[in-house]
Amino acid sequence: MKATSLFFAGLVSVSALTIAPSASAQFGPERIAKPxxxxxxxxxxxxxxxxxxxxxxxxxxxxxxxxxxxxxxxxxxxxxxxxxxxxxxxxxxxxxxxxYDTSCFDGRDADSCLEQAHVSFTGNDGNQDYEYARRLYKRACDLGNQTGCGGYGSMVYRGQGGMMNRDEGKDYIQRACETGDTWSCERARGYGFPDRRGL
Known part of the structure; x- marks a missing residue:
């Protein structure tokens, strides 16, 4: 009986640790809750x-x-x-x-940024908006999404939605490709950039 009580007490303790977010950095980064x-x-x-x-x-x-x-x-x-x-x-x-905007800007969900960036870039909603797409790709990049970095770099390189800066755009694309982002590597090859992976 005592063993059973200890078992359930242990389960409760483990559950509490799993569900409760970290209160301090000493316990490491907060775990993202599963669905x-x-x-x-x-x-x-x-x-x-x-x-x-x-x-x-x-x-x-x-x-x-x-x-x-x-x-x-x-x-x-x-x-x-x-x-x-x-x-x-x-x-x-x-x-x-x-x-998508709420999720991207308030929630810091990079995938939401990419979804709306694609819609705004292509104009699938009937409102092509390069400036907004560029902002969304940059936001995704800032959140650590390498496809976002490649998308932003491509727009900067081509001067879409803002000032053109070939060197900056190229650097964003190449760095994203170096991390293994396939989309960015395709852009790099399309623009004729040297492959810097492994350097």
């Missing part, structure tokens, strides 16, 4: 085409700013995908942009 039951359900609902259920769960999690920033911003991005693609609802690029 909870609602988010996992929403992910499965997406696979099955139950988009209304998925959108409801993602939206609720997106609105709950008491969660870890990475968690609510990830859910905002997933809700944004539904609006952008018009899955089970009328396609709504404006609402998708609002969600």
């Amino acid at each position: 909870d039951a609602d988010e996992l359900y929403a992910d499965r609902a997406m696979q099955k085409g139950w988009y209304d259920d998925a959108l409801e769960r993602y939206s609720e999690a997106c609105a709950d700013k008491s969660q870890q920033r990475e968690v609510w911003s990830r859910n905002c991005r997933k809700a944004g995908h539904i609006y952008r693609r018009g899955l089970g609802i009328e396609q709504d690029y404006e609402r998708a942009r609002e969600l």
Whole structure:
């Protein structure tokens, strides 16, 4: 009986350590929470085409700013995908942009930055905006996303959405390629840059 009690007490202690965010740097960096039951359900609902259920769960999690920033911003991005693609609802690029922006700038979710940067760059929403796409790629890059660095570098190199600076653009693209980012390496080859990987 005593062994069972100790076992359950140990489980509770481990659970508390897993769920609770780090209070101090002495315990290392804060771990990003894994998807909870609602988010996992929403992910499965997406696979099955139950988009209304998925959108409801993602939206609720997106609105709950008491969660870890990475968690609510990830859910905002997933809700944004539904609006952008018009899955089970009328396609709504404006609402998708609002969600991506919140996730990108407030939530620091680099993937959201990239999603909206692509839409703004291509003009898929009927509003091609190079200046905004460039800003989003830079934000993704600042958040450590190497495809964002390559995208920003490409726009700087070509003078899209702002001043042209060939040297700066080339450097961003090459450095992103050096990290192994395939998209950036394709851009580097397309522009005829030397491959600096391994140097």
